[in-house]
Amino acid sequence: MNIAADSCFIGQGPDMLDRFNSASAWERADAQWPNHEQRTLICARVSNETHDVRTFVFHTQDGQLFSFEPGQFITVSAEIDGKEVSRCYTISSPPTRPYTLSITVKRTPGGVMSNWLHENMKAGLALKAFGPSGVFTPSSGPAAKSLYLSAGSGVTPLMSMTRAALDLGPNRDIVFIHSARTPEDIIFRKELSTLCGLSDPLRVIHICEALGNEPDWSGPVGRLNLDLLKELVPDFRDREVFICGPGGYMDASRKMLLEGGHDPARYHQESFNFAETVECAEEPASTTADQTERTERSEHTGYTVRLARSGREFTMDGTQTVLVAARKAGVPLPSSCSQGICGTCKTKVLEGSVDMKHNGGIRPREIEKGMRLMCCSRPTSDLVLDL
Numbered sequence: 569m570n571i572a573a574d575s576c577f578i579g580q581g582p583d584m585l586d587r588f589n590s591a592s593a594w595e596r597a598d599a600q601w602p603n604h605e606q607r608t609l610i611c612a613r614v615s616n617e618t619h620d621v622r623t624f625v626f627h628t629q630d631g632q633l634f635s636f637e638p639g640q641f642i643t644v645s646a647e648i649d650g651k652e653v654s655r656c657y658t659i660s661s662p663p664t665r666p667y668t669l670s671i672t673v674k675r676t677p678g679g680v681m682s683n684w685l686h687e688n689m690k691a692g693l694a695l696k697a698f699g700p701s702g703v704f705t706p707s708s709g710p711a712a713k714s715l716y717l718s719a720g721s722g723v724t725p726l727m728s729m730t731r732a733a734l735d736l737g738p739n740r741d742i743v744f745i746h747s748a749r750t751p752e753d754i755i756f757r758k759e760l761s762t763l764c765g766l767s768d769p770l771r772v773i774h775i776c777e778a779l780g781n782e783p784d785w786s787g788p789v790g791r792l793n794l795d796l797l798k799e800l801v802p803d804f805r806d807r808e809v810f811i812c813g814p815g816g817y818m819d820a821s822r823k824m825l826l827e828g829g830h831d832p833a834r835y836h837q838e839s840f841n842f843a844e845t846v847e848c849a850e851e852p853a854s855t856t857a858d859q860t861e862r863t864e865r866s867e868h869t870g871y872t873v874r875l876a877r878s879g880r881e882f883t884m885d886g887t888q889t890v891l892v893a894a895r896k897a898g899v900p901l902p903s904s905c906s907q908g909i910c911g912t913c914k915t916k917v918l919e920g921s922v923d924m925k926h927n928g929g930i931r932p933r934e935i936e937k938g939m940r941l942m943c944c945s946r947p948t949s950d951l952v953l954d955l
Contacts (some may be wrong), residue, residue, distance in 0.1 A: 584620055588706055590710070599698035599898070603699040603914050604901075604912075605641075606645070606697065606699075606902065607628060607629070609629070609695045612691060618752060620675045625670045627694045633667060634663065635665050635666065636699075638705060638733075639810075639838075640700040640701060640728075642654065642671070642697045643655070643656050643751030643912050645695075646681065653681055655682075658725040659700065661731065663728075664732050664735035672724045672755065698912060701914060702910065704725055706732075707750075712741060713803070713806055715742075715743050716742060717747075719862035720749075720817075722811075723756060727836060730742060734763055738768060740767070741769040742769065744772045747775045748924075751782040752782065753776075773788070774788075793824065797828065804828065805831070809836065810837075811835070811837045822835060870885070874951070875955040878955060882894065890942040890945050890953075905943070907927055907943065908927040908944035909927045910929055915939065916939050923948055
């Protein structure tokens with residue numbers, strides 16, 4: 569990103585809302601830092617959000633500015649105990665402040681990367697990261713009125729959206745409901761309170777399961793339910809809903825909204841649970857139909873896959889995904905979920921064709937441009953990839 573490219577965001581004109589919601593307004597992000605490109609980030613500072621959540625702020629090694637859509641994530645990599653470990657973390661900072669990029673990480677029991685970051689990352693240290701990816705962004709559901717629902721560390725993509733929305737103009741009608749275990753577990757509590765003071769249409773509501781060490785807590789106690797939602801947000805049916813949090817929370821919230829008459833077409837959830845990311849599986853889960861189809865294609869062997877940039881080449885058959893075949897050939901490709909969800913392995917197919925069956929990790933406009941997810945694409949001809 570350069571300053572000239574960002575000039576469209578200066579000021580608070582009447583079209584700021586359209587630019588916040590428009591995919592074309594953020595489209596340059598893909599070109600500025602492609603998701604398959606790994607860069608070195610330098611930690612600028614570390615700050616404590618709660619007793620087990622920290623924000624890590626980075627700048628680039630070469631002074632380049634960051635460009636991404638609010639709600640997207642990056643895939644960070646580090647050598648931990650002699651092994652390369654990669655994890656996805658949502659960007660919590662807004663793209664409207666391009667000189668730094670932040671990830672906010674909850675320290676989880678047994679979490680290899682989260683514990684390593686909390687114990688080791690400090691100002692001046694480097695961290696490798698692949699470019700932004702993900703489709704959980706405002707442009708996936710343009711709307712004048714939004715309802716943000718989050719629980720725990722699921723607050724991070726919605727925080728990026730909220731920060732960006734207010735940076736582009738204080739007139740965004742957002743109701744932000746965040747659920748936490750106790751008041752002391754509320755992430756970004758002070759900042760969200762400050763943002764409410766800057767924007768009249770922004771409402772932030774915290775719901776805590778228990779009082780913890782704050783017996784004078786005056787907010788709702790318990791869990792979000794339909795009756796409480798109707799009381800807090802009477803017009804919730806008129807709002808575009810964006811939700812992120814643990815799987816159980818998102819399932820319960822989706823059911824609650826459906827029971828309340830909310831249009832499911834206006835519901836958007838972060839389908840990849842970053843907090844539960846594990847090492848990539850060799851193959852995505854497959855159905856019986858998938859297995860049958862692979863058997864029928866098994867006779868098609870000897871496809872050649874060439875990487876245009878590196879010049880590397882390997883052969884494979886039509887029963888494997890390109891990602892799995894590349895790994896077996898010792899060719900490293902960026903990846904994370906291996907399920908067609910996160911979008912980290914998104915690559916442009918310069919020549920040839922593939923059969924791709926994804927789970928939401930790529931947009932129609934990206935497919936039109938020739939992009940494909942290598943984790944769920946099987947060749948139907950020889951290939952040349954933009955790698």
